Amino acid sequence: MKTDIEISQSADLVNINDIASQLNIGINEYEPYGKYKAKLNLPFKGEKNGKLILVTSINPTAAGEGKTTLTIGLGDAFHRINQSCAIALREPSLGPVMGIKGGATGGGYSQVAPMEDINLFFTGDFPAITEAHDTLSALIDNHIHHGNKLNIDPRTITWKRVVDINDRELRKVVIGLGGRTSGVPREDGFDITVASEIMAVLCLSEDLADLKNKLGKILIGYNYDREPVTVNDLGVTGALALLLKDAIKPNLVQTLEHTPAFIHGGPFANIAHGCNSILATKAAMQYADYAITEAGFGADLGGEKFLDITSKKLGHRPDAIVIVATVRALKLNGGVNKNDLDEENVDALLSGAKNLGRHIANMKQYNKPVVVAINEFSSDTEKEINALNDYITKQGVKPFNTTVWENGGAGATDLANELVALCENNDEFKPLYEDDDEFMVKLESIVTKIYHGKNVVLSAKAKRQLKTMEKYGWDKLPICVAKTQYSFSDDAKQLGAPEDFTINVSELQPKLGAGFIVALTGKILTMPGLPSHPAALNMDIDNDGKITGLF
Structure with missing residues (x-):
């Protein structure tokens, strides 16, 4: 079986001019960076007002959820059903690329390309x-x-x-x-x-x-x-x-199936707001009928931040929300050892599915249509898939089995057709909180309504910082919680759907330029460390410039 990088390297890409032409982007509206990359000039000339689809997921685990892979494959699926579509994604950070997981451009036959360039400095x-x-x-x-x-x-x-x-x-x-x-x-x-x-x-x-x-x-x-x-x-x-005069311009590339993809910016969702640039998302919406974007980590982090921070600044709320889950990840949430995930275990699956159930309930609070995409693995059994489908249906949303890693866009056409219909929904968006709410009301709304904790406690330092923020009126800004991505709580070891816990805020950081307040919780770090066996140990390049081990 080919690796992701081998699949990408063997792909037949088209010239970036053809990708721009597909979106009716004029030759003077972008600047090519070689054959397969370009930067879009500002301001945009696109006149569409496309529908917006947000892809989020359950809490990430070592088993993998494939959120980016699903996002890319879904864009390809829209093209397969003859819909005008563009994807908007974050740029990979060199930290995780060299660290725990290698490249971050999708996987299998659902990738953006050229993957080596995108993962390594891209357009600078x-x-x-x-x-x-x-x-x-x-x-x-x-x-x-x-x-x-x-x-x-x-x-x-x-x-x-x-x-x-x-x-x-x-x-x-x-x-x-x-x-x-x-x-x-x-x-x-x-x-x-x-x-x-x-x-x-x-x-x-x-x-x-x-x-x-x-x-x-x-x-x-x-x-x-x-x-x-x-x-x-x-x-x-x-x-x-x-x-930053060039960095502010969104980057245009393509998927392996030649679907246009805008890749721009990359704040982490566990320590920042976790979404690609609003310029990239706006470009996708202005040049295509459907724009598909993703938010970092789980729906409790990137999803919530996209809905309560990014989409407000974007000026457009999502028309539909997709939550990505896998049987393997839910079994891990149900207590199965990561070395035993290939073994059938319906009981553990349903126990871990409570994590998914909470994310479904959380996203439904915003009053926009929600569906679940089950990203299938070859080890998934028929009993497990049927049990998960039944569980999702009982939560009041539709499940869709997808196989984009193996089949590209063909593995998500049913989901794409459903989203076309759901995007016609005109229900009014319901924010989690209002900007004028008191600071602690906003913070407690996130903790109780999204994390399902019982309360939030500020450290002495954070209390002093809150007084300063109140003095200058900064407390009216939205809140961006910095928290572990692995749990609803601030303890990475509490998997599944923990309840009645306390969120501990150690520090409040006013980000006046970005326009939000960061609340640091638990043991969150803004400078990660490398693992005992970083992905960099598996990487190499030969005399012909061919890269191996990037993923």
């Missing part, structure tokens, strides 16, 4: 975001070194540095050592690039002017009078924006 968006972020870091320290006219208190600087690789050694560092010519010593640290507020700002900006506006609002720390200091105060908004 992530390096540009990294450089813009670290340029701001350098300018902050340079300002302090040369007299500190803004009276910045170095102890209050909230702006860390970033790098797009998992490196636990950089979580906490001391900088400025080496004497008077080497800066002012202080504590600092690194986040991974996908946790950068600049990543979130880029993904939530409507155009270059909006990008500059959001960059200028970024909070970098406080002065000795405990007043906030922003990028605008530092006077470097324009410098940061020009570093």
